[in-house]
Amino acid sequence: MEYRRTTVRDMRRSNRSVILTDIYRDGPLSRHELSTRTSLSAASVSNLVTEMIAEGIVEEAGSVESEGGRPRVLLRVAREFRYVVGAEVGETRVRVELFDLAMNVLATVDYPVDAPEPDVVVKHVLEGLTSVIGTSGVRASDVLGLGVAVFGIVDSAAVVHAQTLGWDAVPLGQMLAEGTDIPILVDNGANTLGQAEMWFGAGRGATDAVVALVGSGVGAALVTGGSSYRGTRSSAGEWGHTTIMYGGRGCRCGAEGCLEAYVGAEDVLDRYRQAGGVLTAVDEEAAFAEVLAAAESSEIAAGVVDDTIGYLAAGFANLVNLVNPERIVLGGWAGLLLGEHHLPRLREAVGRHALRQPYSQVSIVLCELGRDAVALGAATLPVLRLLRDGGALPPPKVAAG
Incomplete structure (x- = not known):
């Protein structure tokens, strides 16, 4: 040694x-x-x-x-000492936002995407970076860094492994760094959401918590002793790919019975269609909201929603029993839509699946930073590095979050 x-x-x-x-x-x-x-x-x-x-x-x-x-x-x-940029790489859009150090949004740009291929993502992130800097009037030299939140596993060299979307060891950090002198930091979207909620939102004051992201995909940020738990090689938190049903529905990752295959928005809508439900909305978020609204009058929609609450509750109960958190924070656009309608039912269902003692010690709450907090969380990556370095300004290098 x-x-x-x-x-x-x-x-x-x-x-x-x-x-x-x-x-x-x-x-x-x-x-x-x-x-x-x-x-x-x-x-x-x-x-x-x-x-x-x-x-x-x-x-x-x-x-x-x-x-x-x-x-x-x-x-x-000092909020104007430097500035930070956060980018959320989602399955249907890329959002890029510029913030001051008080995390006030100074400029935002969105790019819709049909398929988040690496080259398309890099193109939109770099275009967005140029756009928000130009719109705000901030000098590029005053930007501390660009934090990028992505799906999948991000290793220490900012290489992304997103099995569900076919990203196999994509050197995203390097690809982005070739297009800008601004330092790049890359992390999983659930982790960035978790950091934002722990710093500024519903996680404040907790030392052992889980921040769950439920959208098209499903993930979680694990916080223990006030620090993010990453596991041996940064892949901890792939909660969406824990098995909820042996031999169950096929998941995009290639396995069967994953939690994501039951509570991810895409799969909820698929279950609704397979049960005979008809959707008028084309946009995934609007369609998910349509199913929730239809549950008031449609037996098919009510059954799908009931099952979704049950599956998510079982997933939360697994976290309660395994991790013993003091707080579970539900976020992501689909998680918030579901929680806004059915949080009391979700809490009750978790109680039926979890052991009584750890369940009595946990609170289950909704994210406070809204549906678009992932880009905010991504922007905290260069802030975190600034704090860790005692205020020393970074060299222009690529790093993982």
Whole structure:
């Protein structure tokens, strides 16, 4: 085993990272609060904060009264220090958004896609990057990075393995990097959604959670001890391809009986058609909403919806029994549509499948950031790297999320 000696420079960057992360995640905070939260001395906090203010990454944000002393100055990350771009690569569209560091949307562009082939995806992501930068007036040199959320497994070299769509070791990060000098970071869409919800949404305050993404496909972000759990080679969270029924419906991945084959939007609509249901909507999202609405008056639709709730509940119960999370957050456009109509029924059904003790310890809630939060989550990838590096600006390299 090779050991590396920790230097004073390493310690300084680590301390900056701790301070900057606290300010970003929970600010505005005073120097006194930072010293208490980080266990660093007041002098160390003051020196590092002064340094980061001089660099422009931290700024003062007013003051609050203190007990028996002078008002305490509050600190926050300067939202216009740099900018970030997030891209959501879906099965029917590519969305690209530009944000400031407070995660305010400054520009958005959408590209519909019939089939998300790698070359098409790269073309639209790079076009979108150019578009949002040009529309916003932000200088490309002020963009920290482009985070890209994709389906499938993303390895450490930003290579994508998306079995359900025929992507076999696609070097997506490299392909994107050939078209821009802006640093590229790539991760699975469920993971980016999970990070966004843990930072800004329904996951805040939880240390052990699952953020489930239910759309055309199905995935999950696993958070344990406050950190994302990736497994040995970053493929943890492929919850949609856990077996829910032995010898069941064929899944797009080639296996049988996967959870995705029962609760993924495409498969829900397929089950509805096979049961004799007729759809008037062509768009997948509109068709899914049509089935939910028809359940009020149609026995076929009601049966499909009931079964979908049951299958999803069984999938959640497996998570409850295996992972023992304190919170399950349901997101993705189809998950939110289903949850908005049937969350109480879903909770009740989970309780029938899960063990009583772990079920009593979990709350099941909906994502708070909406149906389009995946691109926001993708944009947090360069922010996360900035925080980890203590505010050091990155070189133009490709990296996995």
